[in-house]
Amino acid sequence: MSDAGTVYTAAVIGAGKAKDEGFIKGGGHRIGYTHGETYGRNDRTRLVAVADINAENLRAYQESFDLEQGFADYREMLAVVQPDIVSICTYVGLHRQMIVDACRAGVKGIICEKPFLAAPVDLSVVAEAAEASGTKIVVPHMRRYFPAFARAKELYTGGEIGEPLLCIAGIPGWDLSEWGSHWLDMFRFFHDDQPVEWVFGQARVRGQRGYGHAMEEHAVAYFGFVNGGKAILDGGMKMAGEWTMTLVGTTGTIRIRREDELVIQRADGQRTESYTDHPGSSYPAIWNYLLADLITWLDGGEEPMLGLTNMLKTSELNLAAYLSALRGDRIDLPLVSDLSEWPVEVLARRQLSQER
Numbered sequence: 001m002s003d004a005g006t007v008y009t010a011a012v013i014g015a016g017k018a019k020d021e022g023f024i025k026g027g028g029h030r031i032g033y034t035h036g037e038t039y040g041r042n043d044r045t046r047l048v049a050v051a052d053i054n055a056e057n058l059r060a061y062q063e064s065f066d067l068e069q070g071f072a073d074y075r076e077m078l079a080v081v082q083p084d085i086v087s088i089c090t091y092v093g094l095h096r097q098m099i100v101d102a103c104r105a106g107v108k109g110i111i112c113e114k115p116f117l118a119a120p121v122d123l124s125v126v127a128e129a130a131e132a133s134g135t136k137i138v139v140p141h142m143r144r145y146f147p148a149f150a151r152a153k154e155l156y157t158g159g160e161i162g163e164p165l166l167c168i169a170g171i172p173g174w175d176l177s178e179w180g181s182h183w184l185d186m187f188r189f190f191h192d193d194q195p196v197e198w199v200f201g202q203a204r205v206r207g208q209r210g211y212g213h214a215m216e217e218h219a220v221a222y223f224g225f226v227n228g229g230k231a232i233l234d235g236g237m238k239m240a241g242e243w244t245m246t247l248v249g250t251t252g253t254i255r256i257r258r259e260d261e262l263v264i265q266r267a268d269g270q271r272t273e274s275y276t277d278h279p280g281s282s283y284p285a286i287w288n289y290l291l292a293d294l295i296t297w298l299d300g301g302e303e304p305m306l307g308l309t310n311m312l313k314t315s316e317l318n319l320a321a322y323l324s325a326l327r328g329d330r331i332d333l334p335l336v337s338d339l340s341e342w343p344v345e346v347l348a349r350r351q352l353s354q355e356r
């Protein structure tokens, strides 16, 4: 990936847990390491600094990436280092302020983790901050780059199973936000990022928490696109089973298995397409694509599919589903709400008090 262009300096906010304890929920996934490794594989970026409030996490990250510059305060890092690109790898509740601070500090590009924003009011605050500074923001809903998902979209929109009717997905063991937001983004992807007209949501929330916020035991969300397409996501922390993603058309279905295989069922039979050995099916590959797209944008190219314009829409779906549960009504988009906190917190307070 060598190129003659500018080398962009990069810094990470939120190193991630010092010790790798495997795949865990609620935090501790250490996504900051994935960002650091991605910068390391690209000749156009150089990781130069990290900030973390946890001294142990900070030290471990500095050692791992051989970084001299480590800061307890990310604002100090922004002022001293003045990085071109910043990765925000903390939990959702911190994103808005960190994005605003990075924009004001003159950062050119931001990779901000999902779930992108924690409250309806954040959508306009972040859009205005990015507009004012010209900062280019991307959100890593990188499944858009997996060949199996791209092929599923091609088949679904290309008439392979007739007219598109419904995307139906399950995310047991997770909420609609942490992993669920990837699936909401996929729904939009499978509909060519057309606008969503309305959202219905319902959620059962109790005391469960993770990533600094309330997480629902069970939730379901139903989306209507302007072109008539529909999508349903069912999930929740207390739900058992495997994740699913099925696209239903008038004459057949496409099922996505793992993240690298399609099972296509039609009246004339069933076939499987495997992308397991495709070079684009690896995690490093999809992260490379994401960073390459941001660099192209920073160089003056087009805003990529994971750019702010599109990602605000994915974030809006997430928030609208919860707001629908809060209001007990359908939410018509664009979202109009002055709520300034994670809607699931409000649901948790309400539902726990009703139980007493």
Ligand SMILES: NC(=O)c1ccc[n+]([C@@H]2O[C@H](COP(=O)([O-])OP(=O)(O)OC[C@H]3O[C@@H](n4cnc5c(N)ncnc54)[C@H](O)[C@@H]3O)[C@@H](O)[C@H]2O)c1
Pocket (backbone or CB within 6 Å): 013, 014, 015, 016, 017, 026, 027, 028, 029, 030, 031, 032, 051, 052, 053, 054, 057, 074, 089, 090, 091, 092, 094, 113, 114, 115, 140, 141, 178, 211
């Ligand atoms: N894109 C993906 O596929 C993907 C995968 C995993 C996690 N994530 C997301 O990444 C985010 C982080 O999750 P994780 O499990 O990697 O987290 P983690 O718990 O491993 O790391 C979070 C880090 O943020 C630090 N931090 C907290 N407050 C801070 C502050 N004010 N300033 C600087 N640092 C601060 C913590 O000390 C910790 O080191 C979550 O939103 C999660 O949903 C995304």
